[in-house]
Amino acid sequence: MAERLSVGPVTPRRIAFAEPLPLAAGTALPHWELVYETYGTLNAAKSNAILVCHALSGHHHVAGWYADAPQNVGWWDNMIGPGKPIDTDRFFVVGVNNLGGCHGSTGPATTNPATGQPWGADFPVVTVSDWVQAQARLADALGIDAWAAVVGGSLGGMQALQWAIDLPSRVRHALVIAAAPKLTAENIAFNDVARQAILTDPEFHGGHFYRHGTRPTRGLRLARMLGHITYLSDDQMAAKFGRKRRPDAGSYGFGVEFEIESYLRYQGDKFAGWFDANTYLLMTKALDYFDPAQPYGDDLAAALAQARAGFLVVSFSTDWRFSPARSREIVNALVKNHQQVSYAEIASPHGHDGFLMEDPYYHTVVAAYLRNITT
Amino acid sequence: MTHPLKRPDFDVIAGWMKPGERVLDLGCGEGELLMLLAARGLRGWGIERDPGHVLAAVENGINVIQSNLEAGLAGFEDDAFDHVVLSRTLQTMRHTQQILAEMLRVGREAVVSFPNFAYWKNRMAVLNGRMPVSEDLPYQWYDTPNVRFFTMLDFESLCAEMGIVIRDRQVLDERGALITEEPNFLGSLAVYRIGRGG
Numbered sequence: 001m002a003e004r005l006s007v008g009p010v011t012p013r014r015i016a017f018a019e020p021l022p023l024a025a026g027t028a029l030p031h032w033e034l035v036y037e038t039y040g041t042l043n044a045a046k047s048n049a050i051l052v053c054h055a056l057s058g059h060h061h062v063a064g065w066y067a068d069a070p071q072n073v074g075w076w077d078n079m080i081g082p083g084k085p086i087d088t089d090r091f092f093v094v095g096v097n098n099l100g101g102c103h104g105s106t107g108p109a110t111t112n113p114a115t116g117q118p119w120g121a122d123f124p125v126v127t128v129s130d131w132v133q134a135q136a137r138l139a140d141a142l143g144i145d146a147w148a149a150v151v152g153g154s155l156g157g158m159q160a161l162q163w164a165i166d167l168p169s170r171v172r173h174a175l176v177i178a179a180a181p182k183l184t185a186e187n188i189a190f191n192d193v194a195r196q197a198i199l200t201d202p203e204f205h206g207g208h209f210y211r212h213g214t215r216p217t218r219g220l221r222l223a224r225m226l227g228h229i230t231y232l233s234d235d236q237m238a239a240k241f242g243r244k245r246r247p248d249a250g251s252y253g254f255g256v257e258f259e260i261e262s263y264l265r266y267q268g269d270k271f272a273g274w275f276d277a278n279t280y281l282l283m284t285k286a287l288d289y290f291d292p293a294q295p296y297g298d299d300l301a302a303a304l305a306q307a308r309a310g311f312l313v314v315s316f317s318t319d320w321r322f323s324p325a326r327s328r329e330i331v332n333a334l335v336k337n338h339q340q341v342s343y344a345e346i347a348s349p350h351g352h353d354g355f356l357m358e359d360p361y362y363h364t365v366v367a368a369y370l371r372n373i374t375t
Numbered sequence: 376m377t378h379p380l381k382r383p384d385f386d387v388i389a390g391w392m393k394p395g396e397r398v399l400d401l402g403c404g405e406g407e408l409l410m411l412l413a414a415r416g417l418r419g420w421g422i423e424r425d426p427g428h429v430l431a432a433v434e435n436g437i438n439v440i441q442s443n444l445e446a447g448l449a450g451f452e453d454d455a456f457d458h459v460v461l462s463r464t465l466q467t468m469r470h471t472q473q474i475l476a477e478m479l480r481v482g483r484e485a486v487v488s489f490p491n492f493a494y495w496k497n498r499m500a501v502l503n504g505r506m507p508v509s510e511d512l513p514y515q516w517y518d519t520p521n522v523r524f525f526t527m528l529d530f531e532s533l534c535a536e537m538g539i540v541i542r543d544r545q546v547l548d549e550r551g552a553l554i555t556e557e558p559n560f561l562g563s564l565a566v567y568r569i570g571r572g573g
Contacts, residue, residue: 328442332451338397341438342432344429365433369433372436
């Protein structure tokens with residue numbers, strides 16, 4: 001995978017924090033660890049650092065590949081690298097696996113020091129604000145007072161927004177991509193069906209499936225199939241699958257018949273094979289709770305008033321999970337406050353997943369915005 | 376929309392604004408006017424529909440919001456801006472009255488510039504049986520983005536009908552020189568500063 005524009009082989013790092021992290025839920029994590037990766041070089045002034053926040057199923061492996069697994073390319077490798085929109089020749093880029101995740105940071109599969117058993121369902125529900133505080137501790141450890149930019153798509157974009165609100169002096173720019181200022185009832189409804197699929201799987205064992213040597217793969221598979229539908233657009237599904245049938249399809253039965261069924265089942269199986277069901281529950285709950293305007297009388301402009309960052313907000317035309325109108329809510333609140341903001345609406349057939357795709361207009365806008373950031 | 380390199384109307388527009396004021400530029404293109412105003416100490420935001428122009432405006436460090444003006448200015452608060460500018464764009468819009476009303480809702484005052492269809496050369500062209508093509512109307516009839524063709528008198532009559540007050544008016548010829556005599560005959564481009572009546 002010796003791609004010309006890749007950051008090349010990368011190595012994840014682990015950092016342990018002995019200072020407890022207070023959580024929105026009222027409890028605290030006594031001892032916790034984060035797994036992260038960095039690309040590029042931190043300058044002497046430590047003013048060229050960009051934090052990349054991940055979405056529901058993402059992690060710290062954002063760009064490059066692993067020497068022992070060259071096919072394992074970072075999930076946003078098309079965006080990050082030398083000469084790419086998030087240019088590692090210029091910026092020091094940090095990817096981090098959030099608390100509650102299943103890629104090495106402290107999460108439900110980690111041993112609970114109180115019991116000596118995996119946390120499982122007892123792992124505290126973490127919020128976007130909690131993640132921001134945890135990421136800030138990582139910034140402290142790296143000697144980064146203020147990020148040149150915090151960047152994220154979907155749930156990652158929500159973290160960028162929360163950063164700008166919670167720690168205004170530590171974020172110079174926020175790139176909020178394919179996000180929303182809060183979930184709608186419909187968004188929460190989809191998340192709850194996904195959670196119910198997991199919670200009602202007999203192999204879930206109340207979240208303590210690790211000690212039973214099993215995994216609720218059926219529930220997790222259904223959750224992912226449902227979620228995956230919301231990431232795509234109707235147009236794209238029609239173009240890619242339409243009503244095409246499998247060559248070996250039977251009929252008047254309940255087997256795999258239409259191509260879309262085959263595709264979704266494959267995606268569900270693949271995901272259920274590696275993702276942690278408790279993490280899925282936690283991530284969807286963090287989405288549901290995300291509502292930075294709520295402590296400010298449901299006034300998003302009031303919540304954003306204290307932000308000092310410049311903003312680039314990006315949406316995708318066929319995204320119905322977090323539609324362009326939801327991004328405009330963020331833009332309108334910023335304009336109301338007379339804050340620095342640019343907004344691009346990308347014409348894309350890819351639905352919510354558009355933020356992960358390589359699109360010339362999308363990528364050049366991000367590149368142009370970041371080029372104007374002083375380091 | 377093309378944006379000719381020479382924009383003498385920008386000097387007129389900038390002359391009506393003071394440092395520290397907030398400006399919304401509708402159809403801001405690559406952000407030329409907002410860059411000029413930023414250099415003079417104003418704070419600006421632009422609205423632009425064309426992706427190429429949005430990209431250029433981002434490159435120019437302008438606050439640009441990708442949006443279609445025909446959808447109005449919903450989402451922007453009343454009195455959010457000191458000035459709302461619509462330069463050389465009104466003639467390309469279908470919802471003429473709606474955008475004028477919206478500009479004076481979100482802005483304390485508005486600036487509108489447009490090619491004057493009654494400019495003598497345009498009249499000559501029509502008298503000679505052809506649609507006018509000039510510095511300020513640089514399109515053929517079959518490729519023009521303009522959908523409304525109107526004169527200074529037409530615009531002033533619409534303002535009166537809508538209760539809009541004309542606070543200032545500058546008229547330029549094709550070379551960008553100020554016209555004072557017979558503006559609706561000698562003026563190729565009209566620039567108005569307007570406000571709410573009453």
